[in-house]
Amino acid sequence: MQLLFQVMTTLFVEQLTVIDFSFFDHHRGIVGESWILDVELEGTLDENGMVFDFSHVKKQIKHHVDQLIDHKLLIPKQLPGLKTDIDGDQLTCTTTTHGAGYYRHSSPVQAVTFIPADAVTIETVKPYLQQSLMSILPKNVAALRIELREEVINDAYYHYSHGLKRHFGDCQRIAHGHRSRIQVFINNNRAPNLEQKIAKEWKDIYLISEDDLIASKDERNFLVAYSANQGYFELxxxxxxxDIIPTDSTVELIAEYLATKLKKEHPNDQIKVRAFEGVQKGAIASA
Known part of the structure; x- marks a missing residue:
């Protein structure tokens, strides 16, 4: 007896990758963020009995997502007052926020992605990603469903943006960032009051390495600039x-900076800081 229906199978990958980036918000300014990506692929089985080879799913989709939004500055294309200028491979964007102030970001084109919306949110980025990802999948994949979600954090965290000029990869981009937990221990005991204090001080913070500061006559803004192997960056x-720190803003040096600062405030106590960089990774410093 011949079957008159076609069986569709769904392949799923939870936490396929974590996307670390910054986005521009009309009220908050430049905000660091980390989103977890879950993927479902629905389709017919190929000659190997698979919808999509697991060994290729993560590699192919992650590569495409990285090219689109990871370690980039996401700017809503319909942002009020947004002005852009392209000179060769150099893209300069300027805007003024409601209450936050004036911003100018200049970088190689590849460091910025424009989202076709008036705000960068999970709801606006999700269809943009989904449509782009469908174009790279094999023909037997009939449907793609993605979920973007924040890590569930029940204690203190902060959003930070930065750039690492000495990094040879995409971390050198001057406005990328993370949503990160912070844990502080005083004499091996958690100190939630200090964690909340750091999270409050560093809410939506941009961390500047002292030697990246450029002299400027603007009394309201800092000017940050450097050249790296991808090109010239200015903000x-x-x-x-x-906040200005005396070193580069790697997560190791952030943990060290916070531990040193807390040690000065609590000289007779043992200090330990667990600083996260996005989701489930980070550095520990003791003082």
Whole structure:
């Protein structure tokens, strides 16, 4: 007896990757973020009995997502007052927020992605990603479903953006970031009051390495600039959204900076800081 129906099978991958990026918000300014990506692929089985080879799913989709939005500055294309200028491979974007101030971001084109919306949210980025990913999948894949979600964090966290000029990869981009937990221990006991204090001080923060500061006559903004192997990067950002640290802003040095700062405030205590960089990774510093 011949079957008159076709069986569809769904392949799923939870937490296929974590997307670390910054986005521009008309009220908050430049905000670091980390989203977890879950994927479902629905389709008919190929000659090997698979919808899509598991060994290729993560590699192919992750590569495409990385090219689209990972370690980039996401800007809503319909952002009020947004002005853009392209000179060769150099893209400069300027805008003024409601209350936050004036911003100018200049970088190679590849460091920025424009989202076709008036705000960057999970709801606006999800269809953009889904449509682009469908174009690279094999023909036997009939449907793609993706979920973007934040890590569930029940204690203190902060959003931070930065750039690492000495990094040879995409971390050198001057406005990428993370949503990160922070844990502080005083004499081996958690100190939630100090964790909340750091999270409050570094809410939507931009971390500036001291030697990346450029002299500027603008009293309201800091000017940050450097050249890296991907090109020239420059950012003018309101001072109230920034903190200046004496080193590069790797997660190891962030943990060390916070531990040293807390040790000065609590000289007779043992300090340990667990600073996260996005989801489930980070560095520990003790003082």
């Amino acid at each position: 003018s950002i309101p001072k109230h959204q920034c």
